[in-house]
Amino acid sequence: MSLDHLEILLKRTQGSPVDLSMIHPDLIHTDIIEKTTLHSSQLRSLAIVLSPNRYYIPIMELPQLEKLQIHSNHLNSSVRHILKIVNDKAPKMVTLYLELHASTDFPLAEVARHQFCYRLRNLYLSTGSKGPSDPSAPVIDLPELETLTLIGKPWQLAYMTLPNLLSLTIIGGTKKRNQKVIPPHFPTSITKLHLDHVRFAAYTSTAVLLPNLTHLDLRYPSIESTLDPHFMMPALETMRMDSITYNSAFRSAPEQSALSALFSGEGVLQDLYSLRRLLLEEIHLETTSCTVFRGIPALEEWELRGCSLPHDLAETLAGKATGRDTNLLARLERLHVKKCWSMSETAEQVEERVRATSAQFRPNLQVFFTENQTEIM
Known part of the structure; x- marks a missing residue:
């Protein structure tokens, strides 16, 4: 974006809140930063990708800023400078995304030192580090936080006080090794x-x-x-x-x-x-029986994607399960079968067997088949 283009866009807003993304760091020049600073009081959200080269970011007035995103390779002086500006000048900020692609570590102290922690509702922390816990990490109080995403360092939960957290996301591993998490550290308030x-x-x-x-x-x-x-x-x-x-x-x-x-x-x-609803993807079920799901008596919607089907699925839908599992899947209302397969039958044969059984014994059951694999595949 050229300076003239930016100036025209900012003038057209006529003082209304602005959501600004600076995602091409090589194109961010001093004159563009200065022009943004003049209109910083309009910013409602700011996303900035920092280049390895250091450049000066002046103090901004950010009375309307609610959301800040910073993407950087490392936790450098520019990142710290922006966080300090926001802490001092953005009284309404409730959402922080901080992504450090190549950082070897991310000290929680870098967030804990700022007063905005006490009003944050959404926090996203991503680092390239997969290392162990830092025994000197501070306990950080996040009393208003509702949504938390941690990438690379699941251990941070042990150092966070999260009394009102509703949604927790942890992406902690790699293709070769999964990261260990400790369930007792999960806040009991979470719903997702x-x-x-x-x-x-x-x-x-x-x-x-x-x-x-x-x-x-x-x-x-x-x-x-x-x-x-x-x-x-x-x-x-x-x-x-x-x-x-x-x-x-x-x-x-x-x-x-x-x-x-x-x-x-x-x-x-x-x-x-x-x-009520269970979705399974890429799990081998053909050698199992539907009775392994006996712990889910109220299941209403079951979706299978890229799975092999349980060998007795048709019999179970027909109510032919034995013993105490006779009513297994009795409350099932919708069955989705997508890209599913069987070792001994083609996808079409699997589909036909389930469809025929449901039509005869469970006419009210809604069965959906889409994108099933063929015998050659």
């Missing part, structure tokens, strides 16, 4: 939990109670034990799980036993009695 590439530490033999959790999203989780419970979630309504990495006792257990330890209501995930 998203964990990506994490493994659960066997920290305690007692399940962690998350009484308000309604949405759980596990992407590429690594489960280390078939016996130790981790979560009790009596209010859970929606759950998604993508792939599973089995470690320790899980690795040698039969597929059905491993999944049963997750979904039976007696293992890693407990109190699934209120779960």
Whole structure:
């Protein structure tokens, strides 16, 4: 953006709040920064990508600023300078995104020292560091925080006071190794939990109670034990799980036993009695029975993406399950089957068998088939 273009845009706003993004650091020149400074009182949100080269950012008046995004390779003097300006000049700021791509570490003290922590509602911290906890890290009070995203350092939870947190996202691992998280550090106030590439530490033999959790999203989780419970979630309504990495006792257990330890209501995930919607992606289910999901009696919507289907799915939908599982999936209203397969049948044969069974025994069940794999694929 040229200086003339920026000036025209700012004049057209006529003093209205402005959302400004400076995402091409090589094009940010002194004259553009000075022009932005003259109109800084209009800024409602500011996103800035800092180049490795240092350039001067003058003091801005930011009475309307609510959201700040900083993207930088390292925690340098420019980042610190901007945070100080915002702390002194932005009384309305409630959202902070801080992404340090190549940083070897991110001291919590860099955030904790600022008074804006006490009014933040949304915080996103991303660092390239996968290292261990810093024993000298300060405890940071975030009394108003509602949404927290941590990338690269899940251990930071241990040093945060989060009495009103509602949504927690942790992306902690890499393709080669999942980052360890400790469930007891999860605030009990959360209603949404998203964990990506994490493994659960066997920290305690007692399940962690998350009484308000309604949405759980596990992407590429690594489960280390078939016996130790981790979560009790009596209010859970929606759950998604993508792939599973089995470690320790899980690795040698039969597929059905491993999944049963997750979904039976007696293992890693407990109190699934209120779960209404379940989405599973890229999980091998063909060697298992639908009975492994006996811990989810109220399931109403089940979505399977890129999975092999349980071998007795059609029989279960027909109510032919045996023993105490006769009413398994009895409350199911919608079944989504996307890109699913079977080792012994083509996608079309799997689809036809499920469709015929549901039409005969469950005419009110809504069954959706889209993008199924073919036999050649």
